[in-house]
Amino acid sequence: MCGLLGYLTANGTTDQAVEAVDAAMHCLRHRGPDEHGTWHDDDLVFGFNRLSIIDIEHSHQPLRWGPADQPDRYALTFNGEIYNYLELRAELAESHGAQFHTEGDSEAIVAAFHYWGDAAVERLRGMFAFAIWDTVTRKLFIARDPFGIKPLFLATGPNGTVFGSEKKSLLELAPLVGLRTDLDPRAIEHYTVLQYVPEPETLHLDIRRLESGSYAHLSPGEPPKIDRYFTPTFRIKPFAEGQAEARYAEIAAALEDSVAKHMRADVTVGSFLSGGIDSTAIAALAMRHNPKLITFTTGFEREGYSEVDVAAESAELIGARHIVKVVGPEEFANSIPEIVWYLDDPVADPALVPLYFVAKEARKHVKVVLSGEGADELFGGYTIYREPLSLRPFERLSPGLRRAAARLSDRIPEGRRGKSLLNRGSMSLEERYYGNARSFNDAQLRAVLRDFRPEWTHQDVTAPIYAQSEGWDPVARMQHLDLFTWLRGDILVKADKMTMANSLELRVPFLDPEVFAVAERIPLEQKITKDTTKYALRRALDGIVPAHVLNRAKLGFPVPLRHWLKGPELFDWAQQQIADSQTDHLLDKAAIKGMLDDHRAGVSDHSRRLWTLLVFMVWHGIFVENRIVPTIQEPVYPVSL
Known part of the structure; x- marks a missing residue:
C-alpha cells in the first residue's frame, strides 16, 4: 500500500520534471512513510512512497524487472496488494520460466504483463492502481482494480500526462504539465446532489480519474487510450430444489478463502468491527488465521444506547481483543479541515470522520486492517x-x-x-x-x-x-x-483516504473476484425478503457470525449530526463556515443560513444537505481560496508493527 506519482512528457525531456515530481511526492507522504524513491528516463518520471507490507526488506519501488534476455526492461510503480501473487509467481515460473528476485507481489504484476499483455489485469486478485513503463516500446500501461478500491487520478496537458494516487499531487504539477485549475461546474452540481463526485469526474476540469475496472495505454505526446476490462454483471442462477444449503456453503467457502488470502502479510493484521454482520463475519473468519486478532470500533455515546456496545459484545464472543475509540463533537469539528485535505475532493458522508479516528487508533497497534465494505452491494444489503x-x-x-x-x-x-x-x-x-x-x-x-x-x-x-x-x-x-456510483464514489473513497491518512492499509475481502462470482448468481428472493436483506449471506454465515448479530440491521459508524447541528456542538461552527466561505459566486449563502436556522428550530431536518454544503465550503477554503491551512503532521510510526 503506497502512493505513486508519474509524469510522461510530451517533448522527450524530463530535466525539470524529476525535481518537480520528487517535491510533489510530499503530498503523498502519509500513504507511504517507510520509503521514498524516484526513477526516470528521457520520457518518464516515477515517484513512489512505500508502506511496507509484504517482503519488507526487498520489493523496493520504483521496481525494475525484465526477462532473462532483457533485464530491467520494465519499470513499475504499484499501489495495492495482489492476494494471489504466490499462485501467479508459481504459474509464471512453470509456464514461462519467469525468474523473480524478490519475495513480493510487485514482480508478479510485471511478469504477468510481459507474458500475458493486457489480459494480465484479469488474472490479478487484489486491489491495485499501477503503472508499467516499457523501455523498449516506449509505452506506458496503467490500470486500476475491478471495483475501484485504489484510486488513480489522470490529467493530460500540452506538456504531457501526469497520474497519481492523489489529486493534490497532480495539482502541484499543474504548471509543469500545463493544466488548468478551473473548477468543473457540472461536477459541483453532481456532488451537491449525490454527496460525492462521481467517476470519472473530479471538481477540477482538467483532472479525471481512471475508472474502476479500466486500463489505459499511453505514448509520449499522445492522449491516453482507455479501455474497460471488467463490468460487474449479475448473471442470476435460480436455486434448484434442494440446492439451497449447497449454495449457502459455496458463499461461505468463497468468503473464507478470500479472508485467508487477505490475511497474507509480513506485518500485523487487525480488523474493523462495527457490530453489524459484514464486519463481524470478516473478523470471525480472520480469527481462524490469527487467534490474537485485534478489532477496532468507534462511536458516539448517546442516551440509552451506544453502538460500540454491540461491537464489544461481538468481539468478546469471537474471542478478539477489542479497542474502542469514542469521538466527541469538539474533536469531530476540529478534525474536519485535515480530513477534507486528505479527501482531495469533498465527500459529504459524516461517517468518514469516525472512520478517520478509528484508523488513527488502529495504526497504533497494526499496519493492516480488514473491513466489510462491499457486502451490501454484492449481496443486497441496503x-x-x-x-x-x-x-x-x-x-x-x-x-x-x-x-x-x-x-x-x-x-x-x-x-x-x-x-x-x-x-x-x-x-x-x-x-x-x-x-444510495x-x-x-x-x-x-x-x-x-x-x-x-x-x-x-x-x-x-x-x-x-x-x-x-x-x-x-x-x-x-x-x-x-x-x-458504479455509491460504492466507488463514497464507500471506497472514504475507506482508502481515511485509512491512508493514517498510513494504515485497509483490505476488503468481500470485494474479491471469487466472492463476486458466487454473489452475482444469487436470485432476487435470496437477497431481499419482506423481513430482511442479504438473506442468502445471512444463511451462509450461520455458525460463523454470533447469533445476536446474524439478523441485526446494518450499523456502520453512525454520527449524531442532526442533533449536533442544532446545538452548541456544531451550530456555531456551521455559522462560522458560512460567514467565512468565499463561495458567494457559487452558493446562495443566505439560503443556506436560512436552512441552518430552520434546522435548529426543528422546522425541517436539513442535516445531510447542510453537511454537503459545509464540507464543500471547507474544501473550497483549502483548495481554492487557500484560506484554510490544515495542520498535517509528518507521519512517524512504530517500526515493529
Missing part, C-alpha cells in the same frame, strides 16, 4: 433494495394512472403519510433511484446553487449505467448502479 417489493402494485398501473398518482402526491402536504409512496410509485426505477445517496431535489438545488443547470442531472451519471442492466430484476439493477 434497506432501499426492498423498495421494489413495496412498489409492485404500481407496476400494474397504466402510464396514465401513474401520472395521476404523481399529481395526487403533489397535492398532499409535505410530511403527510402516503405522499412519498405515491410519488415514488409513480416513477420508473431509473427516475427514482439515484443510488441523494441530498437535494431540483427545487432545493435551485435555491442554493447560483449556476443551477436543469440539464445537468443525476441521469448524466446513472443513465449509461442503467442502460447496461436493461431486463434485469430491479434489485440487481440497483446493486449494479451502486457498484
